[in-house]
Amino acid sequence: MKQSYGYLAVRLCVFAIWGLLCFAPFLFQDVRALEVAARICIFIVLVASYDLLIGYTGIVSFAHTMFFGFGAYGAAILLKQMGPGWDAVALGALAGVVVSLIVATGVGLLSLRVKAIFFAMITLATASVALVLASQLSQFTGGEDGITYRAPDLFKPATKLLVDAEGKVVKIFGVSLNGKLAAYYFVFFSALALFWVMVRIVAAPLGTVLKAIRENEARAEAIGYRVVAYRTFVFCLSAAVASLAGTIYAVWLKYTGPDTALSFAIMIDILLMVVIGGMGTMWGAVVGAVLMVLAQYYLRDLMGVAADAVTGVPLLPELLNPDRWLLWLGIIFILLVYFFPRGIVGTVQTMGARQ
Amino acid sequence: METITDKLGRIGGVNLLPVAVAVAAFVLIGAPSSWATLTVAGLAMGMMVFLMASGLSLIFGLMDVLNFGHSAFVSFGAFVAASVLAALSGWLGADSVFLNALALSLAILAAMSFGLAAGWFFERVIIRPVYHDHLRQILITMGALIVSEQIILAVWGGTPITVPRPQFLEGALILGDVSIEIYRIFAVLLGLVAFAGLYVVLNRTRIGLLVRAGVENREMVEALGYRIDRLFIGVFMAGSALAAVGGAMWAGYETLITPALGGEMMIVVFIVVIIGGLGSIEGTLLGALLVGLTANYVGFLAPKLALASNMILMMIILIWRPNGLRPAVK
Numbered sequence: 001m002k003q004s005y006g007y008l009a010v011r012l013c014v015f016a017i018w019g020l021l022c023f024a025p026f027l028f029q030d031v032r033a034l035e036v037a038a039r040i041c042i043f044i045v046l047v048a049s050y051d052l053l054i055g056y057t058g059i060v061s062f063a064h065t066m067f068f069g070f071g072a073y074g075a076a077i078l079l080k081q082m083g084p085g086w087d088a089v090a091l092g093a094l095a096g097v098v099v100s101l102i103v104a105t106g107v108g109l110l111s112l113r114v115k116a117i118f119f120a121m122i123t124l125a126t127a128s129v130a131l132v133l134a135s136q137l138s139q140f141t142g143g144e145d146g147i148t149y150r151a152p153d154l155f156k157p158a159t160k161l162l163v164d165a166e167g168k169v170v171k172i173f174g175v176s177l178n179g180k181l182a183a184y185y186f187v188f189f190s191a192l193a194l195f196w197v198m199v200r201i202v203a204a205p206l207g208t209v210l211k212a213i214r215e216n217e218a219r220a221e222a223i224g225y226r227v228v229a230y231r232t233f234v235f236c237l238s239a240a241v242a243s244l245a246g247t248i249y250a251v252w253l254k255y256t257g258p259d260t261a262l263s264f265a266i267m268i269d270i271l272l273m274v275v276i277g278g279m280g281t282m283w284g285a286v287v288g289a290v291l292m293v294l295a296q297y298y299l300r301d302l303m304g305v306a307a308d309a310v311t312g313v314p315l316l317p318e319l320l321n322p323d324r325w326l327l328w329l330g331i332i333f334i335l336l337v338y339f340f341p342r343g344i345v346g347t348v349q350t351m352g353a354r355q
Numbered sequence: 356m357e358t359i360t361d362k363l364g365r366i367g368g369v370n371l372l373p374v375a376v377a378v379a380a381f382v383l384i385g386a387p388s389s390w391a392t393l394t395v396a397g398l399a400m401g402m403m404v405f406l407m408a409s410g411l412s413l414i415f416g417l418m419d420v421l422n423f424g425h426s427a428f429v430s431f432g433a434f435v436a437a438s439v440l441a442a443l444s445g446w447l448g449a450d451s452v453f454l455n456a457l458a459l460s461l462a463i464l465a466a467m468s469f470g471l472a473a474g475w476f477f478e479r480v481i482i483r484p485v486y487h488d489h490l491r492q493i494l495i496t497m498g499a500l501i502v503s504e505q506i507i508l509a510v511w512g513g514t515p516i517t518v519p520r521p522q523f524l525e526g527a528l529i530l531g532d533v534s535i536e537i538y539r540i541f542a543v544l545l546g547l548v549a550f551a552g553l554y555v556v557l558n559r560t561r562i563g564l565l566v567r568a569g570v571e572n573r574e575m576v577e578a579l580g581y582r583i584d585r586l587f588i589g590v591f592m593a594g595s596a597l598a599a600v601g602g603a604m605w606a607g608y609e610t611l612i613t614p615a616l617g618g619e620m621m622i623v624v625f626i627v628v629i630i631g632g633l634g635s636i637e638g639t640l641l642g643a644l645l646v647g648l649t650a651n652y653v654g655f656l657a658p659k660l661a662l663a664s665n666m667i668l669m670m671i672i673l674i675w676r677p678n679g680l681r682p683a684v685k
Contacts, residue, residue, distance in 0.1 A: 334495055
């Protein structure tokens with residue numbers, strides 16, 4: 001099965017995606033495309049860390065955006081209070097991770113006492129409290145408006161990375177080497193590193209234990225693995241990674257608010273990405289994130305065109321309204337869970353592997 | 356030797372918790388009139404939440420199906436009732452109590468029938484293919500929730516909708532210096548009727564016996580030759596209809612509803628179900644009353660804490676009793 005064509009195709013596809021992302025600023029030279037590429041990088045990490053839970057260990061958590069938000073707000077609050085600087089970013093990342101670990105341990109230990117199915121409900125409730133708190137504690141979090149701040153000086157669009165003899169920014173293939181580019185590569189390489197770490201983790205013996213727990217909890221326990229400890233550990237791990245992703249996103253966006261970092265909509269995005277890409281495989285996270293983010297940015301435009309085309313027909317324009325795109329994604333999501341529970345990558349991987 | 360626990364158990368055990376909360380709040384609040392108002396508000400909220408939560412609890416208890424889309428029924432109930440009430444606003448404003456009541460009953464009936472139909476559809480199309488697979492159940496019902504929310508947005512739009520109340524439920528009763536909204540009394544009464552109805556059906560009829568037996572041990576009931584899946588679809592439809600009625604009542608209570616209503620209530624409903632213990636309506640009632648009372652008392656005593664009060668309550672109860680207060684599922 002390891003050598004099946006499908007497996008190779010998935011590998012090739014994922015490497016191609018990372019390659020495209022690596023040269024994105026040079027290949028797609030407009031602001032929106034760079035925004036999309038950065039968002040894809042962040043969501044790959046976020047989705048992969050969520051896949052550690054849902055795909056590898058079989059834990060359903062709805063609090064993943066909460067950890068993402070902790071990281072984002074940690075960096076945002078400190079960048080606002082301490083001014084732009086690397087110390088603020090590092091401290092913010094650390095604070096986000098620490099808070100995430102504490103909350104994850106607390107939730108993990110509390111919910112491990114109860115039925116596994118409660119876990120999903122409890123994480124949902126915790127996440128909603130976090131969201132409400134973020135909008136209520138407005139002196140720290142800026143409430144509904146969120147926080148705007150400046151990123152470290154290196155990432156300012158005016159920063160010149162390389163200057164030529166006349167003191168102008170050097171351009172390579174028509175792209176000026178300014179702070180924006182540095183910011184993108186900061187996002188890209190951090191995301192790549194985090195993704196790599198997770199790929200190694202699931203390839204390590206730990207990953208095998210997690211899969212064993214997912215497949216048969218009682219048997220894993222009987223062999224001698226402490227299921228509870230492993231579950232709590234992986235919950236904390238994925239929380240920490242999500243928090244770091246949040247910090248990176250906060251530095252890139254230079255704005256953090258409930259809508260960009262904490263809202264339930266992001267949680268739904270993550271769920272859709274995991275399921276579309278394929279649960280239980282890190283490669284699926286990459287495919288899912290790319291497809292969903294592209295759909296978010298470009299499918300809406302398409303729907304707008306379609307809605308204009310059917311004006312006059314009752315209800316149809318309303319259903320094709322770009323704001324209703326989640327409706328269609330939701331339907332696709334349900335169909336996917338029915339017919340392709342292993343997602344795109346899971347299905348493709350087994351192709352050509354028939355014995 | 357009899358311990359204090361035994362004594363407490365004999366006079367009601369955990370059932371006394373709402374009373375204990377009410378007494379503690381009475382001491383803390385100090386003013387009897389505000390206490391009475393808050394208590395009635397808490398009971399009313401608890402009863403409406405009970406309507407929404409009881410179905411979820413039974414569905415899980417009977418078939419081990421966790422329906423994350425349950426709150427969609429609540430929202431649909433609220434919006435359907437709001438539309439019917441708006442269409443009949445002429446009757447609502449009329450002086451005749453009969454016309455008022457007729458409009459209200461029609462609205463509730465509409466919500467209920469919608470809940471029944473939606474429940475049937477949901478069970479057949481969404482849930483049936485994924486029995487015994489919790490992960491996919493959660494994912495699919497979540498997907499269904501997203502779709503239903505979007506449908507509500509598409510049909511009713513995103514702007515808040517005002518819900519007219521019938522004339523005879525407007526205003527407040529004044530007893531001494533205590534003022535009690537009539538709508539709240541009505542909500543409590545309706546909730547009590549629903550609870551009594553459920554209780555009688557579950558404890559005094561043959562179908563109820565089968566349902567309770569199914570909650571206790573599904574395989575055994577199936578082995579005895581009963582079609583539990585047919586029973587289940589009935590329970591599912593009834594639960595959805597109750598949720599829709601709860602939503603309709605809630606719409607009248609809030610008088611201003613947005614499509615976010617379902618999502619907000621879902622959290623409360625989950626907390627109630629977890630606190631109460633899955634599969635028992637007594638537990639759900641207990642949980643709902645506790646949540647309703649605590650939310651109102653804490654909202655008065657420490658408004659800052661109000662948001663987290665339900666969470667804190669749930670955590671305390673889970674640490675004390677990990678399976679909820681009165682679980683039916685062992």
